[in-house]
Amino acid sequence: MDIEYINGGVCAPQGFKAAGIACGFKSKGKKDLALIVSDVMCTVAAVYTTNKVKGAPLAVTKKNISDGLAKAIICNSGNANTCAPGGIAVAEKTCRLTGKLLGTEAENIIVCSTGVIGQRLEFDRFEKGIPMATAALKGNGCADAAQAIMTTDTVSKMVAVELVLGGKKCRIGGIAKGSGMINPKMATMLAFITTDAAITSEALDKALKEDIRSSFNQICIDGDTSTNDMAVVMANGMASNPTIKGEGEDMERFKRALSMVTVFLAKQLARDGEGASKLIECNVCGAPTHEVAGAIGKSVIASDLFKTAVFGSDANWGRALCAIGYTEGDFSVDNIDVTMSSTKGQVCVCRCSQHEEYSEEAATAILGENEIVIDINMNQGCGQGTAWGCDLTYDYVKINGDYRS
């Protein structure tokens, strides 16, 4: 194993500090303002939601990092600063104050917001909160920052990996949030990734854009592509490896390590989907192309009918076939095998697109676990892909029937 999981999250790479504090955007004194800072300037790449309605912070961030450089991320939760009066001005003021306290330009700050749409975001809370967050910055502050970006998430999400690039030990760390309004078309949740690897912003951009196709873009919780979400990677180069410029062995290794970070976070998001009791992983093989395989997997894990069947531990594979059948793309549905498995075992429920005899009792036991794997073989090519989702439960309805109160 040349790439290993380690502790520390976004603070694992050299030269990154983080903080998470409470300044009143959320009730009950919950942490709601996260700050992540690099000691030195970073190259940066980001992807943004494809929703036409976009949060004000996205426009400000896009402008700020148009030079491929950034030094810090400031993010509040509890209010999305979207469709809210004066949103752009508030996001700009947030960058100015953060930059001033960190001794850098406002243009080096990445600003994000997540929470309720359509409510005015009061700047006075930032005036109190940003100095508090700056004072709270520390080398082991990742857990606080990961908590401070949560909305309906029930657990915080963080990860880090270590690898060697050009003889130098490098690290990549990340945190993410997102539990509802999750159907990434570009990057529909927040993910903040740090690395001390030296890499140009062009190479970083290429790596991120390739990566999200098989990580964040392959999860779905409720089909609703959010207005505010983004994934951002900051690389400060403090590992002193030979700068990665977009080709070669180091680029490939960096991409594999980045994928270990993003897929880990993507699975954590799916597992913590609003109201979810089970993580569903759908592996598709034998498709005509990787693209079709990925689309089929996503279609299955996004089906409300399939999700509720998994919730009820019902091996209702007809709903998987139905979801495969309405996936866009050119492929045959005549020879599909479906297997369901968990730690309780494995059962083939459909062979050649028809019912395969199996024990309902065994299937129910398998689907009763909290991590379910659906393997689909399309038997017509070499295309492979994986998607992650969660079951649809009473609690999803409960959480979203009364989100704002």
Added chain:
Amino acid sequence: MDIEYINGGVCAPQGFKAAGIACGFKSKGKKDLALIVSDVMCTVAAVYTTNKVKGAPLAVTKKNISDGLAKAIICNSGNANTCAPGGIAVAEKTCRLTGKLLGTEAENIIVCSTGVIGQRLEFDRFEKGIPMATAALKGNGCADAAQAIMTTDTVSKMVAVELVLGGKKCRIGGIAKGSGMINPKMATMLAFITTDAAITSEALDKALKEDIRSSFNQICIDGDTSTNDMAVVMANGMASNPTIKGEGEDMERFKRALSMVTVFLAKQLARDGEGASKLIECNVCGAPTHEVAGAIGKSVIASDLFKTAVFGSDANWGRALCAIGYTEGDFSVDNIDVTMSSTKGQVCVCRCSQHEEYSEEAATAILGENEIVIDINMNQGCGQGTAWGCDLTYDYVKINGDYRS
């Protein structure tokens, strides 16, 4: 009003009889076999699901009516005859037996099935049931037939209208079913429509294909496009009007009457969505085109987050803006007005894409009713469209978490 709603459903037009009986596809002696027969040969048009996985009966029906003619519809519920061994042979035998008992060719029979996917459909039940249904045919049998095609539907759906064409009184009647796996891309539920108007099969086909774009294709219950569904119109010409050939005033009036039938049935389907407690109607105006307006409406009523908010009587209009924003198409999101209304009144919740002050108490009272209207003005063109859906409730999860037991 030159077109009026009347009683009688599919039996309202002259020369149509119907029956619905129980022959063991469903448990507890529930009606599960419907038969609709015209005294004389009919021109016919049909549209089918776009799901790549298709029920066996669809292939048989498509072949049978390729000449544009049919005389009867036979439909069982409780088993979809999809991904089931020998499905085509069972559907063909069903047509042969039905034709034999009605004194016509198997090729004049439309066959449909709806219910669970992947289970063998036993022909012996048809052997018992088809003679029973034939014996039970009657001129006021529509209610029985409408019941016999239900699956998770809680109420049967039927409608009829009367109009004058070329000086002759004509009627159009219809029944429909569908409660889950509903996201029509072509026609994803069952709808059987009869008329005694004289109309060529080409004109009928044109009328139906235009119609479903703004009726059945504009409803969504759970985003799952079914494998089995179809809408079919049979015209037996017994009203003796001058035959409609595809152009002119009578064609336009026929289309308006057809729309009154299909929109009525579509709304009944949405209202009876699995677990639904509320009908949601979304009217969009001011869009660049009718197509974009229809797509925006469908996007809003299909959003799980918006559906759960309506269930919770929460005027969370940000979720509507989010759903508008991820709709495909070229349009601006800068100047959107949103109004919510019901019999309890009306409240404007969003103006120029920003929060509009309103009384949460009044909004909650309005959304507490069982028929909610969302009016969206995009303020940029003359495109209009409407879509219908339902709220997402605990009962949807309950019904689908344990459908098969």
